[in-house]
Amino acid sequence: MALAVGMRVLTRALHRPWARGLRVAPGRTGPAAGGGDGVRCFGSPRVLVEPDPAAGVAVVKMRNPPVNSFSLEFLTELLISLEKLENDKTFRGIILTSDHPGIFSAGLDLTEMCGRKPEHYMEYWKAVQEMWLRFYLSNLVVIAAINGVSPAGGCLLSLTCDYRVLANNPKYTIGLNETRLGIVAPFWFKDMMVNTVGYRTAERALQLGLLFPPAEALRVGVVDQVVPEDQVQSTARSVMAQWLAIPVCRPGVQNQGLGRAVLSPEALGEAPSCLIQPLAAPDDPWPLDASRQSAFPPRGLPACLCLQAPLFLSLVRTLVGFGVHPKSKRISS
Ligand SMILES: CCC/C=C/C(=O)SCCNC(=O)CCNC(=O)[C@H](O)C(C)(C)COP(=O)([O-])OP(=O)([O-])OC[C@H]1O[C@@H](n2cnc3c(N)ncnc32)[C@H](O)[C@@H]1OP(=O)([O-])[O-]
Numbered sequence: 459m460a461l462a463v464g465m466r467v468l469t470r471a472l473h474r475p476w477a478r479g480l481r482v483a484p485g486r487t488g489p490a491a492g493g494g495d496g497v498r499c500f501g502s503p504r505v506l507v508e509p510d511p512a513a514g515v516a517v518v519k520m521r522n523p524p525v526n527s528f529s530l531e532f533l534t535e536l537l538i539s540l541e542k543l544e545n546d547k548t549f550r551g552i553i554l555t556s557d558h559p560g561i562f563s564a565g566l567d568l569t570e571m572c573g574r575k576p577e578h579y580m581e582y583w584k585a586v587q588e589m590w591l592r593f594y595l596s597n598l599v600v601i602a603a604i605n606g607v608s609p610a611g612g613c614l615l616s617l618t619c620d621y622r623v624l625a626n627n628p629k630y631t632i633g634l635n636e637t638r639l640g641i642v643a644p645f646w647f648k649d650m651m652v653n654t655v656g657y658r659t660a661e662r663a664l665q666l667g668l669l670f671p672p673a674e675a676l677r678v679g680v681v682d683q684v685v686p687e688d689q690v691q692s693t694a695r696s697v698m699a700q701w702l703a704i705p706v707c708r709p710g711v712q713n714q715g716l717g718r719a720v721l722s723p724e725a726l727g728e729a730p731s732c733l734i735q736p737l738a739a740p741d742d743p744w745p746l747d748a749s750r751q752s753a754f755p756p757r758g759l760p761a762c763l764c765l766q767a768p769l770f771l772s773l774v775r776t777l778v779g780f781g782v783h784p785k786s787k788r789i790s791s
Pocket residue numbers: 524525527561563564565566567568569607609610611612635636639641642643644756757758759760774778
């Protein structure tokens with residue numbers, strides 16, 4: 459059984475051209491982010507780091523096939539890469555992008571959230587929150603070079619960044635589309651959106667689960683800049699230069715201050731432990747109605763997710779017990 463699953467994963471990876479990067483051993487040398495030769499790339503199977511020490515910048519490329527979803531392994535590797543860069547005084551900024559143009563990230567890995575033991579959900583949820591907090595509060599400047607579609611958690615990750623550059627491709631939509639899946643976005647997803655686009659736009663966007671195409675994303679302010687696809691990296695680097703020209707551009711001062719304005723003190727103080735507490739009993743099974751069934755799971759997801767949908771939804775409700783039913787007012791100031 460395990461062999462069959464392994465063969466399937468391997469076959470899929472080999473048939474996906476962008477997965478070829480996975481065969482590159484960490485530690486390879488290659489062109490640096492800035493174009494220089496012979497700089498040592500590092501990272502892990504799912505996260506490639508292309509350092510440009512001269513500029514003090516590293517390009518962090520997500521490469522978790524097929525859709526850069528946030529599996530536990532991926533989140534762990536991403537955080538390790540972030541920590542390594544934060545601890546290396548050479549670097550002052552990172553550009554976060556996808557190694558697979560077309561998909562920035564599909565967000566949380568739905569397969570992590572069904573058919574597992576309760577402890578796994580806790581561990582997974584903690585990792586998701588840690589990703590959010592660690593990127594949001596990082597002492598590095600983080601610019602998102604969004605080169606693909608970016609729904610839900612993918613959008614959240616980009617919202618933790620200081621600046622978002624989106625490739626101008628109508629397929630590259632971005633937003634918190636959780637309600638379309640019958641999921642309520644946790645309050646900290648909501649807070650990031652409110653903080654970025656303002657209350658009314660966030661309210662409508664979350665209620666309708668809007669995924670904004672580039673022009674619209676720029677208009678409402680989910681992203682800061684929309685540029686031709688082949689200029690995403692160069693634009694991100696120019697923006698980074700502006701940030702790095704400021705002597706103290708990110709550390710603590712601004713970020714912690716803003717963070718406190720956005721988050722409750724408890725959330726910031728003891729994030730993982732207080733946020734992963736299930737705050738509501740799973741007494742409301744929140745059965746799927748017909749409209750949710752048609753929206754879930756997204757096209758292409760394993761059939762088991764269909765069968766597991768009610769379980770998944772009740773688990774998510776438990777895990778994010780602070781969410782409320784989508785039909786009631788979801789955004790509190
Ligand atoms: C808890 C509250 C907060 C929740 C936050 C979230 O982030 S919730 C998340 C909200 N996220 C979304 O709503 C995004 C849902 N995904 C999509 O809309 C599309 O997949 C896409 C537009 C990202 C890529 O389109 P495309 O035509 O290029 O690709 P494709 O569609 O053919 O899929 C390829 C393979 O990837 C698989 N897979 C896909 N997503 C996920 C996932 N999240 N996880 C795991 N697996 C996923 C899919 O099953 C398929 O597997 P197969 O059959 O090869 O074994």
